[in-house]
Amino acid sequence: MAHSARRDSPELPDFSLLKRLARDQLIYLLEQLPGKKDLFIEADLMSPLDRIANVSTLKQHEVDKLYKVEHKPIVSTSDQLCFLIRPRIQTVKWICDVANADKAAGKFRRYKLIFTPQKFYACDAVLEEQGIIGDVTTDEWAFYLLPLDDDIISLELPEFFRDNFLAGDQRWVRTAGSALHLLHSLYGPFSKVYGIGRCSKMAYESWREQVEEGEQKARQAEIGNVFLIDRDVDYVTPLCSQVVYEGLVDDIFRIKCGCVEFGADVTSSDKSVKVMLNSQDKVFSEIRNEHFSNVFGFLSQKARNLQTAYDKRRGMDIKQMKTFVSEELKGLKQEHRLLSLHIGACESIMKKKTKQDFQELLKTEHSLLEGFETRECISYIEEHINRQVSMIESLRLLCLLSITENGLLPKDYRSLKAQYLQSYGVDHLLTFSNLRQLGLLVEQQPGETLTVMESKVGKLVNDKAAGKLTDAFSSLAKKSNFRALSRKLNLVPKSDEEYDLRVPRDMAYIFSGAYVPLSCKLIEQVLERDGWSGLEEVTRLLNGHEFAVTGNNGADLRAKSDAKRIVLVMFLGGCTFSEISALRFLGKEKGYKFIVVATSITNSSRLMEALLDNHV
Amino acid sequence: MAFITANWNPLGEAFYRKTELYEMCWNIRDGLRDSLVAAAPYGGPIALLREPHRRSPSSRPQLEIYSASGVSIASFPWKSGPVVQLGWTVSDELLCVQEDGSVLIYDLFGSFKRHFSMGQEVVQSQVLEAKVFHSPYGTGVAIVTGSSRFTLATNIDDLKLRRLPEVPGLQGKPSCWVVLTQDRQTKVLLSNGPELYILDNTSCTAVCPPGLSPQAGSIVQMSVSFSYKYLALFTDTGHLWTGLSHLQEKLSEVDTKKTVTPKQVVWCRRPRSQQPSVVLMWDRLLMVAGVCNDTIQFPIEDPCVLVGELDGVRIISSANQELLQEVPLVCQDIFKIASMAPGALLLEAHREYEKSSQKADEYLREIKEQSMLGEAVRQCVEAAGHEYDPSTQKSLMRAASFGKCFLTDFSPDHFVLTCRELRVLNAVRESSVGLPLTHTQFKQMTLQVLTDRLVYRQFYPLAIEICRYLKIPDYQGVSRVLKHWASCKVQQKDLSDEAIARAVCVKVGDSPGVSYSDIAAKAYECGRTELAIKLLDFEARSGEQVPLLLKMKRSQLALSKAVESGDTDLVYTVVSYLKNEMNRGDFFMTLRNQPVALSLYRQFCKLQEHETLKDLYNQDDDHQELANYYVTASYREKRLEGRLSLLQSAVDEYNKAKNEFAAKATEEEMRLLRFQRKLDDEKGAGLLGLSLQATMEALLALGLHKQAEQLYRDFRVPDKRYWWLKLKSLAEKEEWDELEKFSKSKKSPIGYLAFVEVCMKCNNKYEAKKYVSKVTPEQRVKAHLAVGDLEGAADAAIERRNESEMAAVLSRCSASDRPLIDRLNRAAAAKK
Incomplete structure (x- = not known):
């Protein structure tokens, strides 16, 4: 890795227990x-x-x-x-x-x-x-919980996002609470729970209820802190193109349940191959968190090393050869196989992504994040729609535009939608209706500047009746306020400095140094401040529902301080690989170990597809 | 202490003693004469119905209920029909069996609970005799009717009447009968003159008790023991036969020399009895008969009632109540005159010790020499349990405690437990409470049942004290009592809802295991809905509130509680309940105020009931969603006409929702559909359902340029889109001339670089080059590069003196392009 750990990171708890429990129960049920x-x-x-x-x-x-x-x-x-x-x-x-x-x-x-x-x-x-x-x-x-990797646990419930955030169906909240309860009973007690978002709060309450119902056993905590976050707190991050290797592979090949299927163009044979992507894969574990621009160089270096290792054979006597064959060769072969697969995948990605189009796409995204040259971005998106590059991609860009600009001007809103409908059919009226409901693609209220909006939202949020707002109002309250948040949290680093992607200095590296993911920044800030104090303005802009609760049995924690540095982050509504990479980076910097629990692994396409309502 | 044996009467191996339990608190003028009396075992209550056969309405008989100590609990005139038999159930409910076969059930406080009938035919034939009995299944009732038929109900809480087979030759009632429970079957044993029959479900069998002397005569009285194990038969010649109740073994036969039929025969045993014995009662005489031929006789003055207990017989008279029992062996050992049992010696030792006499040591030494001290302590503790008199208990316990001091490895548990239990027993034996339980009975009945009984008698403070004293976990102890207290409290009609709710809340607080919803359910049962709702507010678990609220038809409240609980499944339960209970309009209105429930129901309708969804939106005047619904529906509709009409509805709704954009888009879709249909019909183009873009693409692909053009104009397709479309389409079809013509038709809105790139994509460098010159200067370098013309690109870049463009060209140069590289480098240098 290009960067080294700040200090010894604590050991992660062993999550294979979750699998064993699930298996035993299934067997029992079958019997x-x-x-x-x-x-x-x-x-x-x-x-x-x-x-x-x-x-x-x-x-x-x-x-x-x-x-x-x-x-x-x-x-x-x-x-x-x-x-x-x-x-x-x-x-x-x-x-x-x-x-x-x-x-x-x-x-x-x-x-x-x-x-x-x-x-x-x-x-x-x-x-x-x-x-x-x-x-x-x-x-x-x-x-409830499927460990996908040492530090990733998934509920494998992709419908959570749509059911909960779009349909307002809160049935899954209890599921999330139960999942948390399971983790708590196996790896807790948690000493500190932070969270933001309505769903998080409900999941937290559901979990507390279950804790109170059940008996409590005092045990050594393995996980100290918990952070719950709703997906709708941060839509920007999952809407961006991913450029870290693991995310990119997910965007292009779609990682399913920790496993990816590389097609014929990657394997350079006529068969496709299924590969498990996790820390067991020596090659992958070293490149998964790297910016894509570094990956190829790394792989070729690795290939050279491998060659050297193979070359060791020359000049060996029989005995040495024997040990080499029995001990090293198998590992080398394995590594060789993986290496060639990842090189193949890289080539395939390069073919698709390093073309002019991709550069321009990224440039547009970055401009949107920075809030520069909005008009150019709009015409880029227009062209994107007109040329029918991709139904999902266009929709994603529209959403990114709306959310970073706090809604589109009525004129743009109409014309872009009209063009989209012409391209992909009028049934997307329903999709747009969904996006509007979620506040992902909305019209700016005429005559309202950002600040007016902000204060209005603030007032709405402070109102106790906020929970009972009608749909129209709540979509108003769901205004993203991205620009203001970006300023407050310094999400977009100054662009005039050169950003060396090989030596990342902050989490922005996962987006080529253009943007620090909001979700991860919140986590960083809250852990640093041990709560939400000082972030009042931010939470107001984010529509509130934040909480920070200290567990009642802090005594257990003094025994094992390692647990304090293990943070479980639960994303309700899905989490992207880029966010996981960012958290891994943050963990290295600050000496934490993050465990990501997500209702599912998501990315921009999955997010958009979940909101489609066309009937093709 | 020497007096202890004064009331002991020897009989065979064993001794019998009669202890006074109470002087009865009641004041009964005529004694127990002419009354129906029922007293429940385990120190249960006594019911008394005077002159049950007095039928004149002017002077109705009085039904009185007393505690075992004679404290009046209830008294009321009997207004129903003539009562044949009174009896108590295991849960202290009073059963009154009437002549017409109906059985009325009252609680301890004399309030009517319910009734049931022993069968229709009984109304005619009348009940001649009835018995209330207890079995493992609960409390049962058996009757014999005027038509000499027996009917049984083994458990009155799960009423199943069984009519037993006919008894041959039986006229009227039998001379005597009992109910037996054997081998999980309930049977009747009856005697009719000289015959003895066993009557079970299916048959009537004549039996003969083994070893009954032939000259003994016919059986006129019988009794079965508390455990149904032993049977006693009394014949008209005064013979008392005792044996096992399955009639296969005889224990003894005693000639009582009394030919008068005793009024009552009751078994007097105790667990691990030394001998089985029977108590017989005549008008003036009480006789205990055991296995030996000897008997004990007590004269009695008043009419009495015998109550068989687990470990003795209670004798209730109008003045007092006594317990007649076999003296437990351990008490015999200790108190028997000149006993040398270790317990006796220890008691003696302690007595001497109190007198500060050194004899104490001698006694102790004697016990110790036999190493029986442990046994001595054990004996004293056990005997204390069996003694009724607190001072005797105390002296035994003190002796035990004294003996304990000289033991090292002795577990104090038994001692401590007995101390505690005795305190509890002494407390409940108090005349004001009136539960004369022996220690044996208490053990059998368990503390749980005792607290239940106390609770049932509304001795709440005592019950709580006992639970606390015995350190019963709150869950099983105090909380249970509080729960009952609260359930009782809510029935107090003279208090306001507010006052009761407050009182309950203050007392119950958040004791574990007390469910406010249970208390509320009770309040609701008593018709106090408002109180129930107030109580439900204290219930912490919303899940518990909801079912009751639904039952009380407070569906709105139930719904909001369910929503509050955050348990969506619960919300769903309420919603589906409401759906069936309410009319549609009200149902929708209810949902409207509960967004969570509404969205949940919508979700369900989307999957299950599309039509309902429409009604739902209609009701809400949610035009936007209604329109969306129509759009969705239009995609399920196969026929174009249907589809168009649905879309028209959508347009109308969008208009109502002031969503002009969507309305217009939908209108256009309709227009497009019509257009597609027309072309499909004319040309078989297969366009229906395609998007505008796809339609135009398809048209161009089919060479229908005119129609495509028409769409472009009609639908105001942006120029850029159309140009891209046409460009791609022409290039794909390789209609290069057509493309060139098109490029010249007017100034390209998408520029000409697009032309270059599209041509290159189709691998036509020649055509591509045609458009390079038309490209704007800014893009010219790109265009040159696109067609692979490095020279041209270099020229353009140098001309524009653009460094980055020059660099871009340079990066594309290979080593063979030396001159070009030099040129570019020079130009770049010159610029600097």
């Missing part, structure tokens, strides 16, 4: 339905399940055949069907159809529904409505 059975698995549970229990484990517990839930009539011949599903109404409805079809055909089967991580009342309601509640048994598999 509840003795005998051979077919298992239907919700499509997006396939990968997470794979990380918990592989097929042979399932087979050991009398799972006969495995199917993916496809919402189609089933072909299974087993008389026992087990469904491993998310608590989604559509899926439950499909199961009802299956059961009713069996009934109509006079076929008798046993059905068991395992909801993960929990069952919702609505699911029971559907079962009841469809008249099969008496024919099925239901269970809950409390599989």
Whole structure:
């Protein structure tokens, strides 16, 4: 790595325990339905399940055949069907159809529904409505947390974002609270909990409730601090193009559940290869947090080193050769394979990204962040739409523009939307309606300067009734205030200095030195100040809902001061790899270790796709 | 102390003693004569119905309820039909079996709770006799009717009537009968003249007690023991047969020499009895008969009632109450005259010690020599438990404590526990409380039940004191008492809601395990809805408030509590409940005030009930969402007409929502759809549903330039877009002439660099070069570079004296372009 740790960082807790717990519970649940059975698995549970229990484990517990839930009539011949599903109404409805079809055909089967991580009342309601509640048994598999890496834990709930922030459906809040409770009971007690955002606050309260209900055991804390943050506190960061290697790979190849599939263009063969991306991968772990411009140089250096290692063979006697083959060669081979894969990926990325277009795109993004040359940016975006470069990308730029400019001028708002509709169809009216509701793409209120807006928002927030604002009002309150925040927190470093990306000096390096991610900056500031004092102005601009609570059992902490430097950051609504990289950097600088818990890993495309409402 | 054995009467191996429990507090004029009396075991209450057969309405019989010590609890005139039998349930409820077969249930305080009937046919045939019995299943009732049929209900809380088979030859009621519980079956044993029958669910079997002398005569009275294990039969010749109740073993047969049928026969045993014995009562005589041929006889003056207990018999008369029991072995050992048992010696030693006599040491030495000191202490402690008189208890405990001093390894637990329990027992035996429990009964009944009974009798402070004294965890102790207290408190009609709520809150506070919602439910049961709501406010867990609120039909409040709880599932529960309970309009109005619930319901409707969603928006006049709904719906609609009409509705709603932009966009979409349809029909172009851009692309690809042009004008497509589109399309189709013509049609709004780049993308350098000259000077270097013309690029850059452009050209130069590099370098140098 280009930079070295400030001091010894504390050891991370061992999260493989979470996997073991989940596996044991799943096995227990499967055993509840003795005998051979077919298992239907919700499509997006396939990968997470794979990380918990592989097929042979399932087979050991009398799972006969495995199917993916496809919402189609089933072909299974087993008389026992087990469904491993998310608590989604559509899926439950499909199961009802299956059961009713069996009934109509006079076929008798046993059905068991395992909801993960929990069952919702609505699911029971559907079962009841469809008249099969008496024919099925239901269970809950409390599989809340999937450790993706040493320091990343995911709830694997991508729908959290849309359900919670757009639809206002708070069912998942309790899930988040339960996840936190699980972590607390295994790695707590937490001595300090900070947070910002409405959802964070609710999740925190839900967790406290669960703590109070259950019995408390005094134990040695492994995690000292917790920071909860809502995704809607910072939309800017996930809307930016990622330029750190891991983020870039996610943007381009889409990392799914810690695993990426490199296509033929990367592997330079006709097969695609699935690669696990985590700290076990020696090559990847060294480049994941690097700015992309450094990666290629690093890889070629690595290749040279590898060659030297191979070259050692020359001039070895038999005995040395024997040890070399038995001890080193396998590692070298492995490294070789990974290296060639990552070099392939880099080449593929370069092909796609280092073209003129990408440079201009980045330049536009940076201008937006800095607030310079807005007109040029607008025409760039216009052209982007007109040339139909990418439906998602255009939408992302529109949002970034709106959010950094605190809304678009009415004229621009209309014309850009009109052009977008012409390009991608009028059904995006619904998408725009969603974006407006979230405050991601809004119209500036005529005649209001920024400061007027700010004070108005401030007043709204102070109003106790803020929670009961009507939609129209709340979208007003959701004004981003990005510019003011940027000034207050110094998010955009002065651009006149050269920024050496090889020796990053702050978290801005993850965006080529153009922008310090707001979310991470907040975390840094709050940890530094041990609370929100001095940040009143910032929280006001962010719409409040901040909190900082000291746990009642601080005594345990003195015993193990390491825990104090382990900070669990929970992103409600998703988190990007760039943010994780930034936190890793921050951790190195300040001697913290961050553990990121996210409802899902997100990026700009996933964020936008979650808000689409077109029916193509 | 020597007097202790004064009231002991030997019978065979064992001794029997009669201890006075109470002088009865009641004042009954006529004694117990002519009254129906029921006294519950375990020191339970006594119910008394005077002259039950007096039928004239002018003087109704009086039903009185007393505590075991005779303190009046309730008294009221009996207004229902004639009562055949009174009895108490295990939970201290009074059962009154009426002649017509209906059973009325009253609580301890004489308030009517409910009633049930022993069957319709009984109304005709009338109940001749009834018995209330206790079994592992609860409290049961058995009756025999005028038609000589038996009916059983084994558990009155889960009423299942069983009509037993007919008994051959039985007319009227049998001479005597009892209910037996054996092998999880409830049976009736009855005698009819000389015959003895067992009556179970399916059959009636004649039986014969083993070893009953043939000359003994017919059975006229019988009794079964507390545990249903032993049976006593009394014959008309005065023979008392005792044996096991399954009638396979005989214990003894005693000739009482009394031919009069005793009024009551009750077993007098205790766990680990030395001998089973039976107490028989005649008008003036009480007799204890054991296995040996001997008997003990007590004269009695008043009519009495015998109550069989686990470890003895209580004898209730109008003046006092006594306990007749076998003296426990350990008490015998200690108090028997000239006993040398270690406990006796220890008691003696302590007595001497108190007198400061050195004999104490001698006694102690004697015990110690046999190394029986531990046993001695144990005996004293145990005996103290069995003694009723506090001073005897004290002297035994003191002796035990004294003995304990000389022991090293002796666990004090038993001693401490017995001390505590005795204090509790002495407290509840107080005449004002009136629970004459023995230690054995207390152990059997458990502390939990004792506190429950105290609570039931509304001795709340005592119950709390006991719980605290015995250090019962709050959860099982104080909290339980408080809960009952509160439930009782809310029924006090003379207090205002406000006062009760405050009183409850002050007392209960936040004791663990007391659920305000339970208390509130009680208040609601008593018809005090307002109070219930006030109480619910104290409930910390919103989840607990909601179900009751729903039950009370306070759905609005339930909804807001559910929302407050943050538990969305709970909200959903309420919402779906409301949906079924309310009419649509009200339901929507309710939701409207609860955004969380509303969004939740919307979410559900989006997946389940699209139509409802529309109504929901309609109700709210949410035109924007309504319009969005129509747009969404239009995509589900396959037919164009349907789609257009939905979109028209959307337009109308958008207009109402003052969203002109969306309205216009939707109108345009309709226009586009119509246009697409027309072309599809005419040319089979397959355009329907495409976006404007895609439509134009498709048109251009099909060579339908005119139509594309029309769209461009009609929909006011920006020039730039159209030019890009056309440029790409022509290049892709390699219509280079057409492209050139197009480029000249007017000044390009997208510049000419685009032309160059698009041509290059299609690998046509020749065409690309055509446009290089048209490119604006600022972009010319780029254009030259794009077509790979380094020379041209260099010229342009030098001409513009632009350093960065020159550098850009330089970076593209390879070593073979030496002259060019030199030129550029020179130019750059010159500029500096």
